[in-house]
Amino acid sequence: MTFDELLTIPPYSLDHTQKAEMLTERLGDLTRLHKDKCEEYARILEGLSFDCADIDSYLDIPFLPVRLFKERSLKSVSDDEIVKTMTSSGTTGQSVSRIYLDRRTASYQQKTMVKIVSDFTGSSRMPMIILDCPSVVKNRAMFSARGAGILGFSLFGSKKIYALDDDMKLDVEGIKAFLEQYSDQKILLFGFTFMIWQHFYKEMKKLKNEGITFDLSNAVLIHGGGWKKLASEAVSSEQFKASLHDVCGLSEIHDYYGMVEQTGCIYMECECGHLHTSIFSDVITRRPYDFSVCDVGEKGIVQVVSTIPESYPGHSLLTEDEGIVLGEDDCPCGRKGKYFKIIGRLKNAEIRGCSDTYADKFK
């Protein structure tokens, strides 16, 4: 099956058997493609004595640790075909992933994202408030994960404003005018979890005490980027939602899970609070001790597979996140596919040894 054919299928419509069959075919094709086009990938398969003829199920396809994309430039297209390079948003001093996109993969990412998100927001575009600052998307050839997220979601915005200026100050007047102008329409809000909490929620709360309020009861918020930073402030998902509702009446809030290494295939949180796999990708949890597949309800290391990547060998990746698959095809929200939750990052190893460890293992 080609990816264009896949795009004609509604994103949460395949049941377990249909999806497994489709994934096995498409991911098998991608495995063979990258083996032909990416020498490094071929060497890994060879090192694992992996034969593409042995793929009975997409679960058999080797997974590359995501860290590899921080260590090496992995691409399955020639340099002149690359139109975009995306990087993960590593903190200072950390190495970042570099993901190379050609025109086709970039377009697949966009189309997939539209299919997935419009299943939650409807297909018409909405006035959009980006809960971030404009400078994040300045450099169009090099995208950070934050910039990529913003540009990706901007597809859903008819008119757009940034809620923050480049000093991370809330543009109170701008937002007010925007909300007045589009008072009769549903508003889309988008941003990163921690930025929203730090620069939007906290500021709104302060303003509320000063008597300035915004009414966002007719808005939908989509946010992502993980909970690591908020967990350190002891803010849970429930609290995040309740607090935002409290301060501006916002009631429709969707978290999403995703990573720059598989942009496009995001995992949206449904009305029941579950992250969902679409037909474009899947989540497999694996036991740390032997990488065997976990049972439903059992915590494991998250493997992600995506049907999109043709320009880099990132269709089957082992993350360093822990998660639990909660069920498949039977979420009360009605969407088919697996639904799951993310627990957080795997703990770094504590290793004895004569050489003192400083920061990162790989430099």
Add this chain to the structure above:
Amino acid sequence: MRRLGGAATLMQINSNREVLNKVTFLLGDSDIVKTAENTAPKGIFDDTVISFLNDVSREIMKNKAARMYSDVVTFAFWIRKTSMLKMKTRFFEESAPLRLGRGIAFHIAPSNVPVNFAYSLVSGLLCGNINIVRVPSKQFPQVDILADAFAKTLDDYEELKPFVVLVRYMRDKEINDFFSSVCDVRIVWGGNNTIAELRKSPLPPRSTEITFADRFSIAVIDSDAYMDSDDKRGIAENFYNDTYFSDQNACTSPRLVVWMGSRIKEAKELFWKEEHALAAKKYQFQDIQGVNKLTTFCLAAMEFDCIRKEEGEDNLLFRINNAEIPDDLMDYRDNSGYFYEYDCKDILELRSLCNNMSCQTIGYIGDSSLFEPLIKSGIKGVDRVVPIGRTMDFDLIWDGYNLPALMTRTVVIE
């Protein structure tokens, strides 16, 4: 202080005192440090020191909690009088020139090996030095147990109190500067990064330095000798102690297993079966370790087309077969049960790898004479060739350094 001299001295002393405020003393105090340079060093293998160490050994063995830690017990065993006297026989000659401690020895212990500081300290003591030892900043019960045993025993050895100072502090250049400025010999464990960090702190002109850099080690197994052994369980235990026991991450831990002889295939199978069973029983696997090993393997596989991962039961043991040994294979070493393997016909095939000066120990099963042609071929690496099970055994000749020679001053009287 003596070496600082000049007009700045008084100011310097004051600021030095402040520096010492940042230091936690597990044993000794800042007064001992401040007067350390007036303490007379002792001669090598001093009787009082040997008797003291024997009492420390007894003190440790009296302690039930201490006996739970095999590394602590091994240390206690090493510092018994009989063992120290054997050492003395090896390193001390009556007729030779007089040897005295150099003065103040400043030791920086590795942060991830609990008992290493004690071996460094004992080496310094045996050589007659006044020792200031930085213990790991991480809390290990073994450190407290040992510090405690030293403290109790010192109560009976008033004259040795100025010779043993144990300090703990977070990485801090000012403190390194101070201790470096007063020491006569600096002993730096902890590998290349720590050495680089300490080298930012100057030493007085006559002071010397012993550095323990990043090293790797290998094992060579004669398959015939292994198959003939009737204690395969014991060999597995020994290999475990050389590897998994310290997360296969000590400088002495074999990262590559070289197989020789005529029964390689069956030896391999049996050896790893035993080892895996033992590791499954004893090793505390951490969830991220499988991901780490897979990452290292993938990086190596992208670099070298001569490697193949053996299919394994689980992530406890990664075996990577090498059709040849690329020169920079050891840049892709990992720990916690990650082994490269190579089937070898002629020991000289290891010449290139062992010519790397980072290559430290060869642990072997078989006959040690096998290695003579390799060593005699003039290689820059390999400081020790010892049976498997003994790669971690500390000795006063360590990492290619003759410590008694380096930590003493030799006085010629004609």
